[in-house]
Amino acid sequence: MTTKVGKTFIAAIFIAGIGAGAFFTSNPDLNPVTAAIPNAEAKSADEISPVKAQMSDSVYYPGTEDLDPDEMRIIALGTGMPWPRGSQAGPGFLVELGNGDKFIFDMGEGTVDNLVTLQIPWEYLDKVFIGHLHGDHFGDLGALFIGGGLGGRTGPVRVWGPNGPTPELGTAYALEHLAKAFTWDKASRQGYVDVRGFEFETHEFDYKKVNAVIYEENGVVVRSIPAIHALEGPVSFILEWNDLKFVFSSDTAPNTWFDEYARDADLVIHESFIPAIDVVNGLKADPESALFAGTQAHTAPQAFGKIMSRLKPKLAVAYHFFYDNSTVVNILDSIRQSYTGPLSLAKDYMVWNVKKDGIRQRMVVADQDNWTPEKPVPGIAPLQSDRDAFAASIGIKTSDLDFSQDTLNHRLDVDDVVEPIYIEFEKIFGRKFNYPDPRTKPEDK
Ligand SMILES: [Zn+2]
Numbered sequence: 001m002t003t004k005v006g007k008t009f010i011a012a013i014f015i016a017g018i019g020a021g022a023f024f025t026s027n028p029d030l031n032p033v034t035a036a037i038p039n040a041e042a043k044s045a046d047e048i049s050p051v052k053a054q055m056s057d058s059v060y061y062p063g064t065e066d067l068d069p070d071e072m073r074i075i076a077l078g079t080g081m082p083w084p085r086g087s088q089a090g091p092g093f094l095v096e097l098g099n100g101d102k103f104i105f106d107m108g109e110g111t112v113d114n115l116v117t118l119q120i121p122w123e124y125l126d127k128v129f130i131g132h133l134h135g136d137h138f139g140d141l142g143a144l145f146i147g148g149g150l151g152g153r154t155g156p157v158r159v160w161g162p163n164g165p166t167p168e169l170g171t172a173y174a175l176e177h178l179a180k181a182f183t184w185d186k187a188s189r190q191g192y193v194d195v196r197g198f199e200f201e202t203h204e205f206d207y208k209k210v211n212a213v214i215y216e217e218n219g220v221v222v223r224s225i226p227a228i229h230a231l232e233g234p235v236s237f238i239l240e241w242n243d244l245k246f247v248f249s250s251d252t253a254p255n256t257w258f259d260e261y262a263r264d265a266d267l268v269i270h271e272s273f274i275p276a277i278d279v280v281n282g283l284k285a286d287p288e289s290a291l292f293a294g295t296q297a298h299t300a301p302q303a304f305g306k307i308m309s310r311l312k313p314k315l316a317v318a319y320h321f322f323y324d325n326s327t328v329v330n331i332l333d334s335i336r337q338s339y340t341g342p343l344s345l346a347k348d349y350m351v352w353n354v355k356k357d358g359i360r361q362r363m364v365v366a367d368q369d370n371w372t373p374e375k376p377v378p379g380i381a382p383l384q385s386d387r388d389a390f391a392a393s394i395g396i397k398t399s400d401l402d403f404s405q406d407t408l409n410h411r412l413d414v415d416d417v418v419e420p421i422y423i424e425f426e427k428i429f430g431r432k433f434n435y436p437d438p439r440t441k442p443e444d445k
């Protein structure tokens, strides 16, 4: 590990304490990153000026840093549980590479809200890997589909996910029906917006295959290994690029595939469920259900520690618990019973910059009031023929997409206050905008 790593982790511990989520053993022999407190980089009195900018190195401002060609940046979009909450989205992690590629691993509810905060153009956010089909791991695909489609994505959302023991339990089945659920939504936009992004492109693969390549483009290889969780079908993912290795468990109980194929990784994100007693106390489950959820369907913190003590990644990241002062101490103690290496307890917006010589951990400074990101590819004008083509594709008439005359007759007459908006636009843009009669069907116009 480099001085840079040590400095950042030390800063995270001292500045933000437990809230930064970085924890290390107190035994310096066991913890290489605490060995290098960077006294040599201490600022001079002149530099610590009352009028000069003082950038914190424990935070990341989205949109302000280039990625180095050999660098990987991972951002926690969501780290929570199946029970939605404001401070933690459902599970999801963004992986950005110095070659320009970006990948999303799982997409729980709320992850797209956090993604928008990063202000990355939708065009670049079209590759999603789903580890299993629990709603808290793919529930925001619809938000990416619609928000990205409206926001300027010019191609489909590409989704890689496992098949299941039967076709009905696979990713292709889920996405076919999710796309169908958006039929009214898509129909409503034909002829009004650029609709090229309103598609899914599904890549379903065999969940049973072990360490099989499921994606290989542009020097990036993604492999899958089976996971053990809830039903047959879940998988974990391994991404390798530029001699860097990232592993994401999605949901799984401890298993031998992970133990074998997640070795030699730079960063391993593995689930660590909240302690079973917190499932009883906080989620009001009966003890039997809590024990099953907390230790059998998922990975208990103690078992997470055991896994990492065997894998010895450069950094182990635990997720899938409610991150509260009342939970993290118990989780940390439980993990530390068996694992003393570099560890992060993940919370939303945690950022890891991964290079061959070290890992830097910070937190995103989030502007949640921003608008949709800029478009790198210009849109195309919608056409009336889009409506014809869409209607034909689902076996209805184009006129079925029109309002009925009865509905139009119920439009309130607000022409006296709305028509002036058109006149104002004429002044602003220097050309004519025809005010339509809102109570007239298209064929009568
Ligand atoms: Zn699950």
Ligand SMILES: [Zn+2]
Residues within 6 Å of the ligand: 082, 091, 134, 136, 137, 251, 320
């Ligand atoms: Zn889960």
